[in-house]
Amino acid sequence: MKVAFIADVHANFPALCTALEVAVRAGAGTVVAAGDLVGSGPHPVEVVRLLMQRGVRAIGGNVERKVLELIDSGKKLKYRLERKRSGHLAWAALQLGEAERAWLAELPDRLDLSFAGVAVRVVHGSARSDEEYVFPSVTARALAGMAGDPRPAVLVCGHSHIPFTRRVGGVRVVNCGSVGRPVDGDPRGALAIVDFGAAPLVRATIVRFAYPVAETMRDLAARGVPGAVPEELERGVKRKGV
């Protein structure tokens, strides 16, 4: 069986639609999302509704946590739109309706799944923190804390926006990269297809896909997402840290 893992959609609806199409074409019957579904992008409502409708299993990332904290804090969101770093979070919070907020609030921060008898842990950053990065250079020693206990056979994560798959210390690490906000110089979206068909052998593939980036760039400008730099999407880079 094939499972598609996606992460860091960042409210990029054209990219998500393309990612789901790519997953279907690759033969993946299940899609799992590893957090940061909203924030930064222009389509938070569209993204959440589609994931809800498709019954995609998902976890929350650091962005969902911050958006929900903003909503729960009772602070006036409109005044926070002006904030340089968090304006886009307030904007996303203002767009989301009750149904979308409730769905996001229900998301767990990790999922322990089993596909064909293989234990898979899905986290956003690492099992310790949704803000910890798992980079391709990760060592077996470092991964011991990042993968959590009990140690899974497959660790699926996102957050860094840098996709890779590597076997480290007996764990197949799959960083899905970013569907809607790549920063590795390749403007194409990324997702991971993991084939559990020959379990316990697990075959993971990173798939890059082009999507109509111009539509997202146009909507970023048209919908007035605070702090948005549409050109970054076109270049697949980000000025500051992810």
Next chain:
Amino acid sequence: MAALPPEPLGDDAPVFRLPTRLSAARLAAALGAAGYTVLQSGGFRRRDLYLDTQDGRLHRAGLRLRRRDRHATWQLLEGGWVAAEQAATGEEAPGDGDVGAPVAAVGGGRRLLPQATVHASGKRLRLQTPVGAEIELEVARWTFAAPDGGPPVAGPRIAMLERPSVPPAEAQHLAAVLRDLVRLRRLGADALATGLVALALPLPGAPVPTGLRLEVSDTMAIAAPKILARQAFKMWANTAGTIADLDPEFLHDLRVATRRARSALRLLAPLYGDERCAALRGALGWIAAALGAVRDVDVHRQRIRAELERAGAAPGDDAGLAAALERQRGPALEALRAALRSERHTDLVEALRAMEVAADAAPEAVAWGAAPAVEVAPVLIARAAGRIRRWGDAIDAGTTNTDLHRLRILFKRLRYTAEFFAELFGEPMRVAIARLVPYQDCLGALQDAVVGLATLEEHVAVRTRRGRTRAGDLLVLGALMQVQREEIARQRGALARLWSSLPALVKALRRATSVPRITT
């Protein structure tokens, strides 16, 4: 001549092109995958008549006005969405209210003219959104018809959000789903723009195609065909309206385009050759004469009411002048129509549209064509300004009105020359051109009064010949002639005062052409 490419709509414009293979049922199924439920589905047929002013004021303001037959309503659209509507009570234009007030504000009292009729027939889906709101989606085929009748032209199949009261967030959501999930392409133009392109008609107000804008990097060989093609476009765009006699401004704009084309040919003769330009200018002169015969009457008709008041004539007493002008206009308009419908006119416009430099052009012409337009334009503008100064220096109280008419033509040439290249020099050039306007207004009013006086003298002569000389009429006509004489004297005085600021105007033109700027 091909029409303009359609203007893009706003980013949230709710019109999508529908592939032939995608039926309404299949579209509904695709939307079902995004959480939409079809509550109701039914057929519909509708006819929308779009209107705008002759100069396309609504179009320029990003507005559309349409009369919807199904509910007999006026609808005002902004960015593709229905912004306001009201019940239709009359045929001509919306009254005061939700639609009438903004139209009046933008239209400035100008008459609204039919632009095209759009027929739509297909299915209307009433959808429930994933969060329970309701929204209407139309799946239809457009058919377009020109205002003057003619065969209808089939348009594209479209999917369009129509309901005026739709919640904006839901409309935005459905638009994103149609675009990104169902993979429909936005049409990029609304029904009217799409229809006008399909009907090979210009957009309201006939905005010049962007492809004919000058670039700073253009050489004269590139700039010259653009300059002439712009005039050809304007001539083409105003021909149908002039023939239909819908609004006198069509004729005026056609006449201006004709004059500009003549002026441009004079200016560009070093590139195209004297003989070729002279032949085209001759043909343009033929059209210009036919246009002038009608336009002069129109100007006089427009002025006569105010002049009769100024002359102290009793209300309704015009000494038979209005009827005489009407009689004069009829045959002149028929002659003009015949000219505009002729092959000669069509060929002339086509020739101007595609003015290539001759393959066997003289070396001097080739060299002139290779020069950058930003370098040649200042010379041409300075030359035109220099002619005016030389003429102006000879003006005194004894200068005849005929000489002042000649000066008027020189001012027109200067303005046209500056306008041909205005895009290269940006805002300073626009400001300098605006400073030319008072001179043209003054000389134009003077010439109108001269023509008016001649018309009145002719009218008196005709009436005298026919023995229809009522004393009361003669008094009215005499007073009107006196009004013209006073106007002539007034404008001559105004010109003398204006003349003192001519050096500053010439300086402003010189400064404006010193640095090329890209107009944004």
